[in-house]
Amino acid sequence: MREVRARPLQVFVDRLASHSPLSQEECEAVLSLPSTAMKVPARRDLGFTGNTSHSAHFIVSGLVARYSLTRNGARQLTAFHIPGDVADLYSLVRPGGVAPLHAITETTALCIPHEAIRRVAAAYPAVAEAFWRHCAIDAATVMKWLVNISQLPAAERMAHLICEMAARLGTEGLPAISFDFAVTQEQLGDALGLTAVHTNRVLKALRNEGLATMRGGKVEIHNWTTLAAYAGFNDTYLALETHNSSSPHANDLANAIR
């Protein structure tokens, strides 16, 4: 833990501004939020005391998973968080019901005290709404995972997750067709509700079908259109680039697929 260099929250502001219109002053208010940096090695939880939280965690770098455990030890991942996300912004309104966060790769995060966030949200309604929307997009993603896990066969679920990560990691409204995604097959299975064995078989099938390859922590999408069609992927729920989009046609393209 150490005090942080100038403007570390710029990426967060960019993310908020991508889905919510914010004035210069409002951006400044978010940028000036106090924060403390923490570095978490791979395969460790970001520490909470118990399951009660007093600060939110902004992801600067790394890959983080939110998860839940069941009685019999089964693990279900409920989100992947990438740089620019505040992994547990919802903890502001549900401090006693936070799910644990696990650093999949080495992660740098900024802890932002709830009171500071609440102060900014109270002073700037548009910022409060942006925070709320940030949470709502996360909720929409969870709902999509619910529908997919419940209704899609394993291979389509896998393809959909790959599309989702590609869309989120992409820039300028275009999905990333090649990106780092350093999850093990077991973690991937925990996200998709599959065993590691079946995850392996599904990845093999996607590879053989020429849709996507996932190996050594990297994803290669062979043909975005084909993969997205196979997965039934439509990026609307991610609310990417609805404001100030420099390439609005990209969304149209993705939407047209389905």
Place this chain on the structure above:
Amino acid sequence: MREVRARPLQVFVDRLASHSPLSQEECEAVLSLPSTAMKVPARRDLGFTGNTSHSAHFIVSGLVARYSLTRNGARQLTAFHIPGDVADLYSLVRPGGVAPLHAITETTALCIPHEAIRRVAAAYPAVAEAFWRHCAIDAATVMKWLVNISQLPAAERMAHLICEMAARLGTEGLPAISFDFAVTQEQLGDALGLTAVHTNRVLKALRNEGLATMRGGKVEIHNWTTLAAYAGFNDTYLALETHNSSSPHANDLANAIR
């Protein structure tokens, strides 16, 4: 559609106040929100124009389900909404990404324009936070469904849903041990990710195990403690009665189960 009698939103205020501390003035502000009543017969969607929404829907009476459809026509319910819920409060921050709502029984709802809600939220930060929390509790429920559908066998999932509805429909922190839940087995299956056939078999099993009976649109819980233990149910995620609780021991009891 007709203009509405005095204080129809009192139940909503009560709900908000149950999880968020609100002053008299803040309660008044919510109560004075403009609204238009609508009555929807059973087995009809609450109508939206397209999937874009300009108002939120407060449920006065009836049972409403939120759902998503997949390409191949499969249906997944993603929430049950009971009186006191605003079924689509999140539509305020994601007006273009709303999921359809289906009236399972005859339903009376109040349409509240987004601008009016936004105005009150901007004027009263505590109200904004209460709205945000209302959405966050819904999101936590969806996350719980995700974990259950992905990780629990069918019977435990069913038991968990029965516990959840009992807890939500209960009063004074105590779960309802007997309540109306007029879903068909097909709808129940759509909520749990099961076929109607298997739903029927699971209900039969729960009946034979003496855990709960569901018949004719009514649920009877034979032994709450046994059922909750069987389902691994813990009501924390529902954030019931965290403020102004007249019987705080009730939560302790429920939490003690797990």
Place this chain on the structure above:
DNA sequence: CGCACTTTTGACTGTGTTCAAGTCCTGTGG
């Protein structure tokens, strides 16, 4: 170089699906 973890593959099993038929229940019209 050796140990631990991850990935890969095979064979068998089981939970839940699919297909099919039959029963119950309720509302409606003769």
Place this chain on the structure above:
DNA sequence: CCACAGGACTTGAACACAGTCAAAAGTGCG
């Protein structure tokens, strides 16, 4: 009051997707 129709519910039998168990091959790190 009864016949009928259409849902909803119930049950059976066969099947399939994914899980379980087991073992081997690959990978990376100390």
